[in-house]
Structures are given as structure tokens and as C-alpha cells.
Amino acid sequence: MNYAQARLPREKVFRDPVHxxxxxQHQIILDLINTREFQRLRRIKQLGTASLIFHGAEHSxxxxxxxxxxxxxxxxxNFQRNYPTKVPGxxxxxxxxxxxxxxxxxxxxxxxxxxxxxxxxxxxxDHEAITAEILTSPETEVNQVLRRVSAxxxxxxxxxxxxxxxxxxVVQMISSQIDADRMDYLLRDAYYTGTQYGTFDLTRILRVMRPYKDGIAFAMNGxxxxxxxxVSRFQMYQQVYFHPVSRSMEVILDHLLGRANELYQTGQSDESFIPHLLLPFFNHEFNLQDYLNLDDGVLTTYFIHWRQSPDDILADMAHRFLDRKPLKSAVVTEDTAALLPRLQDMIRSVGFNTDYYTATDNSYDLPYDDAYDPKVTHPLTQIELQEPDGTLQELSTVSDLVNAIRGKFTGDQRFFFPKEMLNPGDDAPEIFQPIYDDFGRYIQNNQLIHPKEN
Structure with a gap:
């Protein structure tokens, strides 16, 4: 028996809270799991900074x-049991x-x-390009396993x-508007964040899936x-993936790495600061091995060192990230966007560098897109429902619920700023108190922040 057909003598199982x-069952799958590159994924969190908000979200x-x-x-x-091909095509x-x-x-x-x-x-x-390189580079253990099937x-x-x-x-199993990737991360993220509205009936969806010539469809009765x-995907984006505090921590992380990069590029770093595993990225000349040397723990170790940095901004950004000190945020609309320069001026006037202590972030998602466009970089296929006679209907044409949200982007734009602008603390210089008071009134009078947020 060749390697592609090799089955384990006894199937191996992994206990999993979701599935x-x-x-x-295949030897190649077990061999791929045991590669260095795949084991590295244990050390990378699935949800990044979201674990700082949803404390259970420590999954990888x-x-x-x-x-x-x-x-x-x-x-x-399911496909092999119920819909096997009988005639090519x-x-x-x-x-x-x-x-x-x-x-x-x-x-x-x-x-x-x-x-x-x-x-x-x-x-x-680009993680997708790097994924392809890991699979095709002769330097990786993953490639060596895959090549045992064929060159x-x-x-x-x-x-x-x-x-x-x-x-x-095959493509739509892995990447479409309803694929194995999305279905697992919605259920898994809902489980680990404790958000019940992220769940849906996976068993039923798998039951009504069926192949057809141009991809995958779903039975009309499903x-x-x-x-x-x-709806579950829509709710997870609004309540978890776009959570304002998680986005705030991403801003701090972005500015922390950006400050470290700036100090290195301008020659302001000393030997105690230099993150040797990041130097290839600072120098824009990294290779695949440099990339595979990194994980969440590597960056966290550098952040711990940087908390003692003589550079005040780098040290403070490391402190804010490691010790979970998020920035405050305000929703920005077309009506309030013109207020931002004034807010930034006030933040700058009390001593904050607005390049690092403010940011504007956009987070938008399209819950369902019925307009397939093959010209875009990564087109997403429509969700097709199949009638008993085999005819297909696009989901939003028969679902009033989906039709109500199709093509509509959801999310918001936010302006992030230091919480100290609203709560300066007892040690804040008294000379700045009028500015803090003015900033607070400006925020309140223009209703930029919901009282329960952050």
C-alpha cells in the first residue's frame, strides 16, 4: 500500500470540547500534526487580544x-456515503x-x-502566502511529509x-461563505468566550450539504x-470580533511593535532592547525560518523586557499591553469626524504623543454577500439552496431573514485615546485640569461614548 492510502492500524482520536x-485515520494526517511547523500553532492564540476581554479564549x-x-x-x-460520483462529470x-x-x-x-x-x-x-511557502518549501517538515504522496x-x-x-x-469545503473553517471557528470561539449566541446546528448543516458540478449546495429543507x-456569524462579529476593548488592545499592540521598529530604524535602541528574533523583520529581509521562529511567547518575552526600556513610550506601551490597560474609544460618524482634530489637540497639549496614544480604527463585516464577483482577489461563492429536482436558488432570494442583511456592512469606526483624558488621577499636574475638564465636556456633550462601554 502506498503512503497516500496508508491507514493507521487503529484510528487515533483527540478529545475536543467542540467536536x-x-x-x-490516515498516517499522513498524523505525520503532519507531528511536524515542527504544525506544533508551532499550539503557541499562537486563535483570537489574539480577545483573551484579554473573554478570559476563557486561550485556545490556539x-x-x-x-x-x-x-x-x-x-x-x-457524508458525500462519499450519499453522493458518490457514478459517471465522470x-x-x-x-x-x-x-x-x-x-x-x-x-x-x-x-x-x-x-x-x-x-x-x-x-x-x-502575508499569512496566506507564507502558508503556501511552508507547504512547498523543501526546507519544511510539512513539505517532506506531503512529498511522500507525490512530488x-x-x-x-x-x-x-x-x-x-x-x-x-474541495475549495468550497475550506473557503466559502459557509465552510469548515468558518463553522469551526464560530463554534470554537463561542465555546471559549462563553457567548452562546455564536452557536448553530452544525449536525443539521452537514446533513443538508451536498456536492454538485460547480461546488457545494444545501438542501432547500435545510x-x-x-x-x-x-445570524450566529453576524452576532459573533458584533459581540466578540469587533469588541471595542479587544480592538483597543490591538491598537496598543500595533503601536508597541511600531515604536520598537521606529527606535531600531532611527538608531535609538541599545543592546538591552534589541529583539534579535525580530531583526529580520525590522530589516525587511526575513526568510521562512525567521518567520517560523516566532510565536506569541517570543513577542511576550520581548514585551516584558521593553517594560523596563529607557524609552518612555515603548515602556508605557509594553505596560499597557501586558497589564491590560486599554485605551478608551469613541464611535466616529460622519457628523462627529470633524471633532477629532480638536480632541487630538487637547490630548497632545497634556503631553501625549498622538502618533502612539490615539488611533482611528475601522471594523466592518459583510454578514452575507449575494454578489459573486470573480474579479476580486478572493471571491466568495454564493450560498446555493437545492430543490428536490436539482435546481438551485441563491439563499437571499428565498430567505427573508438573509435578504434583510445581504450586502449590508455592519460595524463601526472608532477613535481611541488614553483613559487618563477622562480620569486623570490624583497625580495629574493641576495645570492640565482645565484641559481634562474641557475634554470630558466635549465627549459628553457630543455623546461620543456610550456610558456602558469599556
């Missing part, structure tokens, strides 16, 4: 990746695609870095993640389960 058991990208694999495995089982499931789908599901997030989205913004990395297999798995793989059924999923 109960995660079943590993490792656990999420296993969950995506398990959902994909269940989809493959009939739209049924060809189980020869199983291994490619399972490997892509398991490895889809392997290129994420520490505090990934903030890290990407500062150092201009072309690493590129085939990478093409699923890059959405260029020729079989749309429409309400799909609606429930769409």
Missing part, C-alpha cells in the same frame, strides 16, 4: 486547525479528492504569525488554500439551519 472526538490555532480537519472529514464521509463526490481536502483543511492556517493580523500590518507579511502533492494542497484548485467542491449560521 467531542477528532478522528485521525492548533485546536482550530484540528477542528477544521474534523468537519472536513465529516463532509467527505456528474457532479458527485470523487473520494480520490479526500486526502487533498483533509490536508488543506488541516494546514490552512499554518502560516499565521504571532498576533497575526497586527503583525502582518506592521511587518507587511506535485504539496502544490496541489497549496492551490486549495489559494483557491486555484480545479475542483470547486434553509433555516443555514439562516441560523448566518
Amino acid at each position: 467531542n472526538y477528532i478522528y485521525v 490555532r492548533f485546536t482550530h486547525s484540528l477542528g477544521v480537519y474534523e468537519i472536513t472529514r465529516q463532509i467527505c464521509d 456528474d457532479g458527485g463526490w470523487d473520494d480520490h479528492e479526500r486526502l487533498t481536502a483533509l490536508c488543506a483543511a488541516l494546514l490552512h492556517d499554518i502560516g499565521h504569525g504571532p498576533y497575526s493580523h497586527t503583525f502582518e500590518h506592521i511587518f507587511h507579511t 506535485t502533492f504539496p502544490a496541489e494542497v497549496a492551490s486549495v488554500i489559494q483557491k486555484t484548485y480545479p475542483n470547486p467542491q 434553509m433555516h439551519a443555514v439562516e441560523d449560521y448566518i
Whole structure:
């Protein structure tokens, strides 16, 4: 038996709070899990700064990746059992695609870095491109495992993640508006944050999924389960992913790394400051091994050192991040955007560097997009409902609930500033008190902050 077909003598299971058991049946899946690159995901939090708000959200990208694999495995089982292909091109499931789908599901997030989205913004990395490099570089253990299937297999798995793989059924399992990735992270994030409104009926959705020639559809009688999923995703974005305090901590993290980068680039750092594992990124000449040396713990260790930095801004940013001292935030609308320069002037006048102690952040999400556009970088397919006779209808044309939110961006824009502007403390210089008072009145009179926020 060749490596691609090799099954474990006895399937291995991982106990999981979301899926109960995660079943590993193929030798290649177990070998991929045991690679250095995949084990690194244990040291990267799935939700980054959200754990500073939802204290249970300590789960990792490792656990999420296993969950995506398990959902994909269940989809493959369902398709092979109920919708196997009988004639080439009939739209049924060809189980020869199983291994490619399972490997892509398991490895889809392997290129994420520490505090990934903030890290990407500062150092201009691309986790999807790095994922493809990890899969195709002969230097990685992942590549060595994949090449045991065939010389072309690493590129085939990478093409699923890059959405260029020729079989749309496999691509849509991993990346679409209702895929294994999204379904696992919604359920997993809801579980670990304790937010019950993030849950939906996964069993029912998997039951009504079926392959067709151009991808994956859902039985018409499963429409309400799909609606429930769409609403759950909408609520998770509003209540968890876009939480103002989590975004505040991301701003601090962004400014902390940005300050460290600025000090290094301008020659203001000393030997006690220099983060040697970050130097390739400061110098814009990192390689794959440099990237794989990083995880959340590496950055946290540097932050602990920087808390003692002689640079006041770097030390304070490290303190605010490590000790959870978020910035305050105010919602910005078209009517209030013109107020920001005045607010920044007041913040600057009491001694804060507004480049580091203020920020404007946009967080918007499209709960459901019915307008498929193949010209965009990563087009998302529509959700298709299948009638008993095989005809397809796009979800929003038959669901009043989804139609009400389709194409509508939700979220807000916020202005972040030091909490000290509203609560200066007893040690604040008395000369600045009129400015603090003026700032507070400005915020209150213009109703920029909801009294229960932060």
C-alpha cells in the first residue's frame, strides 16, 4: 500500500470540547500534526487580544486547525456515503479528492504569525502566502511529509488554500461563505468566550450539504439551519470580533511593535532592547525560518523586557499591553469626524504623543454577500439552496431573514485615546485640569461614548 492510502492500524482520536472526538485515520494526517511547523500553532492564540476581554479564549490555532480537519472529514464521509460520483462529470463526490481536502483543511492556517493580523500590518507579511511557502518549501517538515504522496502533492494542497484548485467542491469545503473553517471557528470561539449566541446546528448543516458540478449546495429543507449560521456569524462579529476593548488592545499592540521598529530604524535602541528574533523583520529581509521562529511567547518575552526600556513610550506601551490597560474609544460618524482634530489637540497639549496614544480604527463585516464577483482577489461563492429536482436558488432570494442583511456592512469606526483624558488621577499636574475638564465636556456633550462601554 502506498503512503497516500496508508491507514493507521487503529484510528487515533483527540478529545475536543467542540467536536467531542477528532478522528485521525490516515498516517499522513498524523505525520503532519507531528511536524515542527504544525506544533508551532499550539503557541499562537486563535483570537489574539480577545483573551484579554473573554478570559476563557486561550485556545490556539492548533485546536482550530484540528477542528477544521474534523468537519472536513465529516463532509467527505457524508458525500462519499450519499453522493458518490457514478459517471465522470456528474457532479458527485470523487473520494480520490479526500486526502487533498483533509490536508488543506488541516494546514490552512499554518502560516499565521504571532498576533497575526497586527503583525502582518506592521511587518507587511502575508499569512496566506507564507502558508503556501511552508507547504512547498523543501526546507519544511510539512513539505517532506506531503512529498511522500507525490512530488506535485504539496502544490496541489497549496492551490486549495489559494483557491486555484480545479475542483470547486474541495475549495468550497475550506473557503466559502459557509465552510469548515468558518463553522469551526464560530463554534470554537463561542465555546471559549462563553457567548452562546455564536452557536448553530452544525449536525443539521452537514446533513443538508451536498456536492454538485460547480461546488457545494444545501438542501432547500435545510434553509433555516443555514439562516441560523448566518445570524450566529453576524452576532459573533458584533459581540466578540469587533469588541471595542479587544480592538483597543490591538491598537496598543500595533503601536508597541511600531515604536520598537521606529527606535531600531532611527538608531535609538541599545543592546538591552534589541529583539534579535525580530531583526529580520525590522530589516525587511526575513526568510521562512525567521518567520517560523516566532510565536506569541517570543513577542511576550520581548514585551516584558521593553517594560523596563529607557524609552518612555515603548515602556508605557509594553505596560499597557501586558497589564491590560486599554485605551478608551469613541464611535466616529460622519457628523462627529470633524471633532477629532480638536480632541487630538487637547490630548497632545497634556503631553501625549498622538502618533502612539490615539488611533482611528475601522471594523466592518459583510454578514452575507449575494454578489459573486470573480474579479476580486478572493471571491466568495454564493450560498446555493437545492430543490428536490436539482435546481438551485441563491439563499437571499428565498430567505427573508438573509435578504434583510445581504450586502449590508455592519460595524463601526472608532477613535481611541488614553483613559487618563477622562480620569486623570490624583497625580495629574493641576495645570492640565482645565484641559481634562474641557475634554470630558466635549465627549459628553457630543455623546461620543456610550456610558456602558469599556
